[in-house]
Amino acid sequence: MVRNEMSECSSHIPLYSKIRDELRAHIFAGDTRPHEKMPSESELITKYGVSRITVRQALSELEKEGLLFKVAGKGSYVSKVKPFQGLGRLQGFAEAMSSHGYEVYNRVLSINLLSASPEIAKRLSLPEGSLISEIRRVRFLNREPVSVDVSYISSHIGERLVREDLGVRDIFHILENDYAISLGYADLTIDASLADTQQAELLQVDSGSPLLRVERLTHTLEGLPLVIEYLHYHADNFQLRLKIER
Amino acid sequence: MVRNEMSECSSHIPLYSKIRDELRAHIFAGDTRPHEKMPSESELITKYGVSRITVRQALSELEKEGLLFKVAGKGSYVSKVKPFQGLGRLQGFAEAMSSHGYEVYNRVLSINLLSASPEIAKRLSLPEGSLISEIRRVRFLNREPVSVDVSYISSHIGERLVREDLGVRDIFHILENDYAISLGYADLTIDASLADTQQAELLQVDSGSPLLRVERLTHTLEGLPLVIEYLHYHADNFQLRLKIER
DNA sequence: TACCATTACTTGTTATGACAAGTTATAAAC
DNA sequence: GTTTATAACTTGTCATAACAAGTAATGGTA
Structure with a gap:
């Protein structure tokens, strides 16, 4: 033909x-x-x-x-789909979603410079009271909000991130490609919570809606803790998936 | 031809x-x-x-x-299979917890023989309407309820399981050691939900409490779907942890 | 020796055709 | 009217065919 x-x-x-x-x-x-x-x-x-x-x-x-x-x-x-992020590999949100044809956008709520709380300092192996950057974002998938994301990273890197376009780029992507920091692995802790008033408003859900809560501590290739994130996903619109071997 | x-x-x-x-x-x-x-x-x-x-x-x-x-x-x-550490391994609940010194007990709520719903049939690659066994359990950790667990398995195996002591033994353990069925891997889907009245009563929490919901489809070593479970964890008392490589 | 063209593999893409099998609406038979 | 058979859809499976494009080894040329 x-x-x-x-x-x-x-x-x-x-x-x-x-x-x-x-x-x-x-x-x-x-x-x-x-x-x-x-x-x-x-x-x-x-x-x-x-x-x-x-x-x-x-x-x-x-x-x-x-x-x-x-x-x-x-x-x-x-089908009535819940978008999901596979946990087979360490991937940024935009990285994982855009490969499935989703439109991703991040709304940056605030970027603050503050001194590390004991909890954060311990997780990032920094001296208590070290200067760290706090980045608050809302993640959108096809124009619908799916997660509230709070990230903490040493101000030394965070101050550079301020000047980047965090609206469309993954922090992971910036760290690896622009800053030449190789990522190694992440430790995830997963549980569930209820949306508080602020989260509910940001995610456009009712207060008290179920949220999937993920704490992600990402390490460099050398094994040094680099960034810790607290992700709250709108559980009705999002899932995590992974495969585990026996 | x-x-x-x-x-x-x-x-x-x-x-x-x-x-x-x-x-x-x-x-x-x-x-x-x-x-x-x-x-x-x-x-x-x-x-x-x-x-x-x-x-x-x-x-x-x-x-x-x-x-x-x-x-x-x-x-x-x-493909190279990526090994997982910690809770990244496919383990039964009792298997994973008792190795950490926890006291584990399962309360069997019911075991029913019913015909597979389209959803279940599809997941287990069985013809729609096939006979399957439904096993409802509550899992206790140190005498506190942590999860409500509903499992579906082909009645052919489920009918044998009825005669086993599901109060203390993992289904995984029985399948591998007694029935000589080698387990391969599992696909997990994770999200969150709110406890309904029944779940709340079983887990001794308030109705509307956040639950970590896990759907686990376990496959044999040959890659055939074997058992699908719907696990609802009391999120205040339980977390999932895993490590992800870049 | 170094480079390049040919060749022989591989997977990727696409067309055409055929029959099986599941679903549904229609028409015929009772 | 109810049932049944048929027809007209649908997706599922599979064969044959062709060309494109990526890879690698072979060989010949400079």
């Missing part, structure tokens, strides 16, 4: 990924709501003028991402 | 799933070690006598499972 018209574009982007991204955008935009039926394969074939194997690959990837599920003999349906 | 010989079997198991399962068993058995090259697509085509689309589907699913990765122009390679 003759080369398809859609591939006329100078870039060599596969057709299926273009279709996949377009369908995903539709889902994120809410054009097709959860549990509603997606266009059938034959409809997509005629709409995009491609073969069945191509639309199936697009749909298959969206299914793999958890955005839709298929029922044999009926069709594909948008 | 003539129907393939592999499909002569009375059961209507797809060819790709047969190939997928066989390759996965090879990987888990260590026949092909991490970073070693898997057979190429053409080798698998001749070996199994199927078309390329079929072996690609098998390989694609294994890639989705994280068991292998592909390099264009080179081949497929077995």
Whole structure:
């Protein structure tokens, strides 16, 4: 068959990924709501003028991402998804989410310079009363707030971070690429809490809603504690996932 | 083309799933070690006598499972399994806690035989409506209730479990030592919820208290889903901890 | 020897075709 | 009217085919 018209574009982007991204955008935009039926394969074939194997690959990837599920003999349906962050590797929030096609944005609430509390100082192996930077942010996924994030890092690094664009970039990304600080591992402590008034307002939920609370202490490649974060996720909209070996 | 010989079997198991399962068993058995090259697509085509689309589907699913990765122009390679420390290991509750000196006790609330819901059936890769056993327990740590645990397992195994002493023994322990079923890995999904009336009473907390909710799907060493559990931890008394590598 | 082109592999992408099997609405039979 | 059979959808599975593109080894040329 003759080369398809859609591939006329100078870039060599596969057709299926273009279709996949377009369908995903539709889902994120809410054009097709959860549990509603997606266009059938034959409809997509005629709409995009491609073969069945191509639309199936697009749909298959969206299914793999958890955005839709298929029922044999009926069709594909948008699933009610909770976005999730995999804990298989140490990743920043934006890093993990944008690879799944999500739009990520951080609203910086405040950046303060203060002296480390005993708790923080101990975790970061700093002398008590050391100058540290406190960064308060709200994380948005597809324009919906999903977490309130408070980070503490030595002011020596924190003062440089102030000048960075924390609205779109991960702190992890800045540390590794701009500051050449290699990250090694993180210790996570996970539990749950109830949203207080301030958290509720920031996350646009009712006060007393369940929050997934994560304390993350990230270490450099050399094993030195670098940054400690207290993350409060809106549990109705977010999950953590991991695989563990026996 | 003539129907393939592999499909002569009375059961209507797809060819790709047969190939997928066989390759996965090879990987888990260590026949092909991490970073070693898997057979190429053409080798698998001749070996199994199927078309390329079929072996690609098998390989694609294994890639989705994280068991292998592909390099264009080179081949497929077995992924390295990242070892986890501490609570990153798949352990039964009693197994993990008693090694830390805690006194563990399980109160069995009920054991029911019922037909699998679509959700459960899908997770356990069983036909919808299959007979499964539901085991409801409350877990005690030093005589204080810490979690409500609902487990679902194929009735074929569940009916044997009824006769075991689930009050002190881990299901994991029974499966491995008494039934000789080797466990491989588990997929965990973590979020938070609020205690409903029943959960609150069982955990002796106020209704509406924050609960850490964990869904754990445990697989055999061969990679087949075995048991799915819904664990609700009393968040004030329990935390999950893990270490993540960059 | 160093470099480059060819070649022979690999996976990636896509088309076309076919039949199986699950679902649903319609029409025919009772 | 109720049931049943059929038709018309849907997704699932699989074969064959072709070309693109990435990788590596081989060989020939400068």
